[in-house]
Amino acid sequence: MRADAGAILRIDELTVSFRTDSGEVPAVRGVSFELAAGEALALVGESGSGKSTVALAALGLLGGTARVSGSIAIGDIAVVGAGERELQRVRGKLASMVFQEPATALDPLMRVGDQIAEVIRNHDDVSAAEAQARAVELLGHVGLPEPASRVRSFPFQLSGGQRQRVVIAMAIANRPKLLIADEPTTALDVTVQAEILDLLRRLAAENDMGVLLVTHNMGVVADFADRVAVMTDGRLVEEGPVDEVLLRPQHEYTRALLSAVPRLSVAERPAAAGAAGAAGPAAPAAPARERYVEASGVSVSFGRGVRAVHALRDVSLDVAAGETVGLVGESGSGKSTIARAVLGLIEPDSGSVRVFGEELRRARGRRLRQLRAGIGVVLQDPVASLDARLSVAECIAEPLLVHARGLGRAERRRRVAEALEAVRLPAAFMDRAPRELSGGQRQRVSLARALVLSPRLLVADEPTSALDVSVQRTVLDVITELQRELGFACIFVSHDLAVVQEFAQRVVVMRAGAVVETGPTAVTLSHPETEYTRRLLAAVPVPDPVVQRGRRLAAAGGAA
Template sequence: MSVLEIEDLGVTFSTETGDVPAVRDVSLHVRPGETLALVGESGSGKSTVALAAMGLLPGNARVSGRISVDGTPIVGADDRELSGLRGRTVSMVFQEPATALDPLTRVGAQIAEVVRNHRQVSRAEAARAAVDLLRRVGIPEPEHRASAFPFQLSGGQRQRVVIAMAIANSPGLLIADEPTTALDVTVQAEILDLLRALAADSGTGVLLVTHNMGVVADFADRVAVMLEGEVVETGTVEDVLLRPSHEYTRRLLAAVPRLAVDEPRGAGTAGEDPQEPEGSTSVVELRDVSVHFGRGRRTVRALQNVSLSVRPGETVGLVGESGSGKSTAARVALGLLRPDSGSVALFGNDLGRTRGRARRSLLSGVGVVLQDPVASLDARMSVTECVAEPLRVHRRGMTAVQRRERVAEVLELVRLPRGLAGRGPRELSGGQRQRVSLARALVLEPRLLVADEPTSALDVSVQRTVLEVIAELQGELGFACLFVSHDLAVVQEFAQRVVVMRAGSVEEEGPTMTTLLRPETEYTRRLIAAVPVPDPVLQRRRRVSLGLEASA
């Protein structure tokens, strides 16, 4: 018997401009203890299917077909019936735990509330159950952490709290919608191990919605591939990832960046490092930089004696776990943070000693692309206005006509059609918004581009397009790039050198292929080992070799 049965599901949204079909004729099932991965690009209908299974579609959705969870019909059920199912029979883990948790309520109380909603227990019993659940999901000092607020926990700990809430009443079905997208590779590996253990121990079926093919290879039993609202291919994880039958699946897999650490040393150019770029003067250089936040006992060391540099035309990958100091180092390079000690040289000038107009002129040579383009672009502005804003600030002598011409040139460079110039950021797809951010960063023809997790929230094909655009423009314009990322496969493809950070210090650095193929430190080896590869057979062998599971 399946814990989830979907037959001929259709979902259509009624909008002001007419009906929009989102899902057509989708049939799926999930058995107890099994993980079904639902993959596809943004807009393919994955999340719509997941929300339909929870009965959480908005009021403008028309649903046809049949959905049953543990034998209980979902389509046509009233709010009372659905409320009784959610949290008890079926639970959901969302991509961003910060939006799933109440920031003003202690995490123990939030878990206890879920327990009391479906069990006749006292407040004291629910509080003890919350502590036990925190212990079960691997939160250290659960008695102490139960009294913490969400903002006092790390991203990985918040995701564990969300999982504790989801499993509080031992549901038969767990729906996980991109549960590891915002996490670094080591925390991602821990969360996947936790979900794997829960499925094995309690027989919970898992519907995993993701665009990360490495996660699919590491965690799923079967895969369903969606394209424009339809399932175009289903099968075992080995069949779909290693022997795909549909052309779309093959294109999707071809776009996945692959870590070369598991490939033979003699294959292709693996293990070979490119020649160092010309030019001895660094575009940006941090020398023995230290940054501390807070005072007294609450002082937190963010950076400690960090030295790194980026040469002209070079891309340096800055990698490490969350909290390692990557983004802090990038903010220092951008002049957004003044170090407590050490110095920052930008284009050969001491940034700490530069003031006023000279400092603004210096910083105008730096472009920035951030992880979330929605937060970095003004929703009230059009695409043209967003891209032109740096010109209005730093090129005051330009006329309106000259600004429009320059914006049109840059939009063409980043492969955006001119027809999008008048739209707002929220009218664009995720990949289009990120290319608008890139155009804005390049409109002043910077000598240095700082990219902080620019592709982590994008699906693989859009990620591939954005990275290709950056690489092509770097070749044409010759800017240097400081690339901050937790995706080692992307860094391996994109960067000539890599700097590995740990707890605010530089753990290891060197040419990318040398460092990732032959790491010198145990920390770097663990970081690389935590990256799942999109090959289920190879990933299973890696887990055995790392002692993560018994050899079959």
């Protein structure tokens, strides 16, 4: 089970297919590349390109339905054909993995310190007390505050960024020479994402550790990678230094991928351009339009007494017909809470929320249902928001069954077909199950369901954060076209400032439950008035490695 010494990871002519009821499905086709110690290689491509399959194959984690050929070597250990006992010695010791969603990677019933200690004791003959001491040390090493007390926390007591730091602590517990990170920052806001990338960069340098980064975020690639390998349809189509691939792409697919990336224009300018006090252009006067949402002085808290969490503090927000307002801020800033208050899912402690001119808390029964029928909702995760037991047609028809009970089955199917056509999906998809669709197709089904009643207001909560850049572009283009045709207002919750810049006419910046800045998007993002907004903008990575290195050096100089 030995391979030639050399690179920390060597993959040669890797081919992977999966056995299914309908036959053999190819996933990876003849992929070859190497990763040296201390190097960061980004593996990029759309969903279904095979990049995550390559990452899982590297650790022998594909499962019994996979058929693997070619060779994979980690150090001098050959992975393909190795037994489970041999692989267990590789995993966690010589190589480790950081998964996209830390909530599913951690045991919710175990304290985080115990989970780290378990990883240590699986590969090292130490006492429980020594393993716990090393767990505290590791939590401090990955930048978790108060590690001695946090070691006793359960995962649900930590934020998303803190949970990801715990997962990284587990991954580096035995000082591996290879770290595979599969979309480690996708669900994180930009400031936490920047902290996690800085952490991975530091750990790789300190331990001479090779990092294989699987991602669809080209800004993250520009910020972190030394080399880039581009995959599509299971094949490697381009590979090279990050500056060459991102700035001078050779393959048509790479160029198309990069052209779909939303770019935050202010982030690609010299730092001085966005300095405090800069005079921005005057915003054009907008014509008066009916206000579909009027939230005034809204405060929301969860819990009571000293343990109460103040999610919103005196927040005011208005959205006019045909307007898109972007809500941005870090996790916990309150942007999703105000969206839920507008939907009537949370009753404020104080303040008022008026939708279509009526106070939500005063509406009851039939009138409340009528108001809610005018609101469509698109959530972040289309997998969780669509019932796996229903067909696509049944998922889209759910609002019709609740709010248009007099419609017959034939009329419902006609409306469903129209909704699918509106989101650029064929009517033939009606009888498919959600699991048979790609991520972008599922999100368009969610959009069709949200629009099937022709609502006047669309609330979109992180609708594109988990999507590839090209799929994200398609979904945003569809929403833009439909808004132009139907004239609905939109509350767009996002941590992606580049998307908000392209999509929203106004932006509301939130922090710790309060609005810290608001105004026309172009003015607010180009000439922010508050230090917090400037910090958010500085944390956004751009898909230009030269510009990104300059921004990182400028940020490091400012911190010093």
